Amino acid sequence: MKRILSIQSHVVFGCAGNSSAVFPMRRLGMEVWPINTVQFSNHTQYAQGWKGTVMPVGQITELVQGLDNIGELRNCDAVLSGYLGSPEQGAEIVAAVAKIKAVNPQAIYFCDPVMGHPEKGCIVTAGVQEFFKTKALAAADILAPNLLELETLTDRQLHNLDEVIDACKSLLEAGVKMVLVKHLAKAATNQEQFEMLLVDKSGSYLVSRPLYEFEKQPVGVGDLISGLMLANLQAGYQSVEAFERTNAAVDAVLLETFNLQAYELQLVRTQDAIASPVINDRAKRVK
Numbered sequence: 001m002k003r004i005l006s007i008q009s010h011v012v013f014g015c016a017g018n019s020s021a022v023f024p025m026r027r028l029g030m031e032v033w034p035i036n037t038v039q040f041s042n043h044t045q046y047a048q049g050w051k052g053t054v055m056p057v058g059q060i061t062e063l064v065q066g067l068d069n070i071g072e073l074r075n076c077d078a079v080l081s082g083y084l085g086s087p088e089q090g091a092e093i094v095a096a097v098a099k100i101k102a103v104n105p106q107a108i109y110f111c112d113p114v115m116g117h118p119e120k121g122c123i124v125t126a127g128v129q130e131f132f133k134t135k136a137l138a139a140a141d142i143l144a145p146n147l148l149e150l151e152t153l154t155d156r157q158l159h160n161l162d163e164v165i166d167a168c169k170s171l172l173e174a175g176v177k178m179v180l181v182k183h184l185a186k187a188a189t190n191q192e193q194f195e196m197l198l199v200d201k202s203g204s205y206l207v208s209r210p211l212y213e214f215e216k217q218p219v220g221v222g223d224l225i226s227g228l229m230l231a232n233l234q235a236g237y238q239s240v241e242a243f244e245r246t247n248a249a250v251d252a253v254l255l256e257t258f259n260l261q262a263y264e265l266q267l268v269r270t271q272d273a274i275a276s277p278v279i280n281d282r283a284k285r286v287k
């Protein structure tokens with residue numbers, strides 16, 4: 001069984017951060033070790049706001065030390081990071097990754113650079129963006145930005161698929177081994193579908209799924225995508241198949257969420273599709 005240290009937000013109600021990613025990863029057979037960067041009542045996109053606190057500086061380091069003390073750190077196969085409560089937590093994650101790689105050189109770091117989106121209401125503390133651009137980029141094996149995050153990471157404006165692929169390749173040149181663009185948005189080839197892109201040394205692959213007309217778009221979809229992609233890779237699927245399985249599972253979750261007119265992702269109701277997704281959309285090689 002593969003072991004994933006998952007460092008991201010916790011929400012009491014609903015699905016974002018670890019509250020979106022942990023259950024699906026476990027459903028795919030992973031042993032998941034969650035560390036929470038914040039504990040909030042709900043995600044930050046509720047009009048009524050949220051309650052709760054950011055975990056104190058030093059806590060990630062302390063918990064990782066505890067794992068080392070019981071001899072478990074060497075058993076960690078992958079670190080996943082997402083929503084951070086402070087830039088200091090970013091530095092602690094990078095230090096934890098270095099510590100884990102020192103005792104298990106096979107371990108990988110999957111970084112979802114959650115940067116916040118003031119227009120959408122995703123609120124992330126100042127300084128976190130800078131952490132992703134500098135330290136996280138240098139440490140990550142796999143990066144999973146949305147289009148806006150990719151633009152910020154590469155200091156480029158991206159209008160079409162070719163520009164997005166070039167930007168991803170610049171990240172590969174910087175040492176990242178795989179880039180998953182979770183949402184092509186305005187750079188998509190077909191605005192009537194929801195498209196994602198995967199770029200690694202073997203090539204560039206586009207996958208699409210139906211676009212649902214949500215009244216209010218659900219949150220935590222990016223966190224779900226990152227968790228599923230990492231879990232599928234750890235389960236032994238090659239990158240393109242892992243990408244297709246991730247896309248299919250996310251589609252099943254979104255379809256159910258849409259059919260129920262729910263705001264929060266319907267992960268429990270769709271757990272069987274998460275574990276055994278039916279692939280309707282194959283990835284298309286685009287470069």
Ligand SMILES: Nc1ncnc2c1ncn2[C@@H]1O[C@H](COP(=O)(O)OP(=O)(O)O)[C@@H](O)[C@H]1O
Pocket residue numbers: 117145146147182183185194209210211212213214217218219220221222223225254
């Ligand atoms: N198939 C789909 N149809 C409609 N909306 C979708 C679909 N898949 C994802 N979304 C929405 O698209 C948005 C993508 O958000 P974005 O901030 O670009 O990336 P992410 O949340 O993946 O980091 C999310 O609000 C999500 O609810």
Ligand SMILES: Cc1ncc(COP(=O)(O)O)c(C=O)c1O
Pocket residue numbers: 009010011016017040042043044045083114121122123218219220221222223224
């Ligand atoms: C607490 C928290 N965690 C994580 C996220 C990231 O969610 P997404 O997967 O939609 O990028 C958000 C977005 O608002 C959030 O409020």
Ligand SMILES: [Mg+2]
Pocket residue numbers: 114146222223
């Ligand atoms: Mg996101």
